[in-house]
Amino acid sequence: MHSLLCPYRVHLLPLLDPLVKLLEPHGLLITDDILFPVMDIPASARSWQEAMDVYNKTLAARSDLYTTFLPIGDGGAISVKL
Numbered sequence: 607m608h609s610l611l612c613p614y615r616v617h618l619l620p621l622l623d624p625l626v627k628l629l630e631p632h633g634l635l636i637t638d639d640i641l642f643p644v645m646d647i648p649a650s651a652r653s654w655q656e657a658m659d660v661y662n663k664t665l666a667a668r669s670d671l672y673t674t675f676l677p678i679g680d681g682g683a684i685s686v687k688l
Contacts, residue, residue, distance in 0.1 A: 615639070615642070615658050615661070616653060616654050616657040618637070618657065618658070618661045619657065619660060619661045619664060622661070622664065622665070626668075626670065626671065626687060629687040630687070631687055631688070632686060633686070633687045634684060634685065634687075635671070635683075635684075635685040635686075635687070636682065636683070636684055636685075637661075637665070637682065637683040637685070638680070638681075638682050639680045639681060639682075640658065640662055640675060640680075640681040640683045641677060641680050641681030642654070642655050642658045642680065642681075662675070662683070665685060669688075670687060670688055671685040671686065671688065672685065672686045672688055673685040673686075
């Protein structure tokens with residue numbers, strides 16, 4: 607299992623492909639803090655808020671992953687490699 611818990615949210619999207627390549631079939635990719643795009647946060651955080659929005663949409667659109675988004679706390683995503 608690989609865990610993608612990164613405080614530098616703007617770097618999540620470039621890491622997605624390399625991490626998915628590391629996963630075996632049925633391997634898990636877990637992403638934390640995925641609900642920041644819908645939260646009311648300070649203007650200073652807008653760049654990574656937008657980055658998380660793009661990451662979430664990319665994660666949801668991938669045909670090689672089955673992803674469930676969990677609206678618990680700041681949110682999480684559990685993706686299974688198909």
